[in-house]
Amino acid sequence: MTSEATARGRAADGEPGWKGEPGDTSTLLGRPAVGYLDAAADTLAAVKREILHRLAPEPGRRLLDVGCGNGTDVLELAARVGPSGEVVGVDVNERAIEEARARGTGTGVPASFLTASAYALPFPDDHFDGVRAERMVQHLAEPAGAITELARVTKPGGRVLVADPDHGMWAPDLADRESTRTVLTWWFENIRNPWIGRRLSGLLRAAGLAEVQVKPMPVVLDGIAAADGLTGLSDAIRRAGEVGVLPPERVSALTGDIAEREADGGFLMYGVIILAEGRKEG
Numbered sequence: 001m002t003s004e005a006t007a008r009g010r011a012a013d014g015e016p017g018w019k020g021e022p023g024d025t026s027t028l029l030g031r032p033a034v035g036y037l038d039a040a041a042d043t044l045a046a047v048k049r050e051i052l053h054r055l056a057p058e059p060g061r062r063l064l065d066v067g068c069g070n071g072t073d074v075l076e077l078a079a080r081v082g083p084s085g086e087v088v089g090v091d092v093n094e095r096a097i098e099e100a101r102a103r104g105t106g107t108g109v110p111a112s113f114l115t116a117s118a119y120a121l122p123f124p125d126d127h128f129d130g131v132r133a134e135r136m137v138q139h140l141a142e143p144a145g146a147i148t149e150l151a152r153v154t155k156p157g158g159r160v161l162v163a164d165p166d167h168g169m170w171a172p173d174l175a176d177r178e179s180t181r182t183v184l185t186w187w188f189e190n191i192r193n194p195w196i197g198r199r200l201s202g203l204l205r206a207a208g209l210a211e212v213q214v215k216p217m218p219v220v221l222d223g224i225a226a227a228d229g230l231t232g233l234s235d236a237i238r239r240a241g242e243v244g245v246l247p248p249e250r251v252s253a254l255t256g257d258i259a260e261r262e263a264d265g266g267f268l269m270y271g272v273i274i275l276a277e278g279r280k281e282g
């Protein structure tokens with residue numbers, strides 16, 4: 001846990017941090033990353049499908065996934081590019097790469113995995129037909145450097161696709177607006193760049209990419225289990241009470257609201273993932 005996290009009361013003693021920089025990416029929202037990412041992949045299936053469609057994984061293509069986690073998207077793409085193609089996944093977290101390699105073993109698809117950082121990709125210039133990075137840039141101290149690196153390894157004419165949440169736009173169905181704003185702002189400050197979604201377009205343009213487009217994609221979390229699974233909402237409210245960000249009566253009111261909505265047929269929370277795309281000129 002960093003001293004900054006301690007000072008801001010973000011994580012209780014002994015609980016891991018989850019900023020996602022080298023060394024602390026094995027947990028996300030304080031939970032083991034492997035299970036977290038599998039559950040998120042189900043919730044975000046529409047986002048993944050849209051990225052896949054835009055990457056156009058035709059036979060023979062060479063594609064890269066940066067911050068590939070468990071390797072789910074790499075294996076899916078590799079099945080489509082076929083034996084004449086190639087898909088590489090990189091992640092800074094060695095345990096993620098071990099997991100991804102284990103999942104790829106025996107599948108027969110042209111997928112490979114490497115431990116590497118988005119800041120220094122071990123590939124020559126103009127190497128890939130398309131590059132994706134999903135929910136990775138939100139964790140980076142230097143997003144601009146990483147996006148320039150994604151563009152560097154993309155072939156002229158190739159596509160760079162970057163998708164991240166805008167954590168300033170989560171809307172849980174809760175009545176107490178002030179407490180809700182307080183807890184959400186505090187909780188998502190745990191992410192290094194909570195508002196990165198709205199910055200992606202500017203970052204892609206700054207990296208020299210052309211025809212930059214942005215598509216906000218809705219994320220609907222139907223029921224508190226789905227909201228907790230992706231955003232840790234109940235933990236956020238509980239911990240906000242524990243560290244004094246919210247007084248106990250406000251924690252009880254929010255928790256009571258959630259229980260009431262669930263009993264009424266379902267608590268709802270929604271938000272947005274921003275999908276930004278650009279083409280490398282040349």
Ligand SMILES: C[S@@+](CC[C@H](N)C(=O)[O-])C[C@H]1O[C@@H](n2cnc3c(N)ncnc32)[C@H](O)[C@@H]1O
Nearest residue numbers: 020025067068069091092093117118134135136
């Ligand atoms: C929220 S996970 C998303 C994983 C995957 N893209 C998916 O959609 O399931 C973010 C991933 O980015 C990785 N990551 C964080 N910083 C990185 C860096 N500097 N270089 C490469 N990967 C990084 C983390 O280890 C983690 O696996």
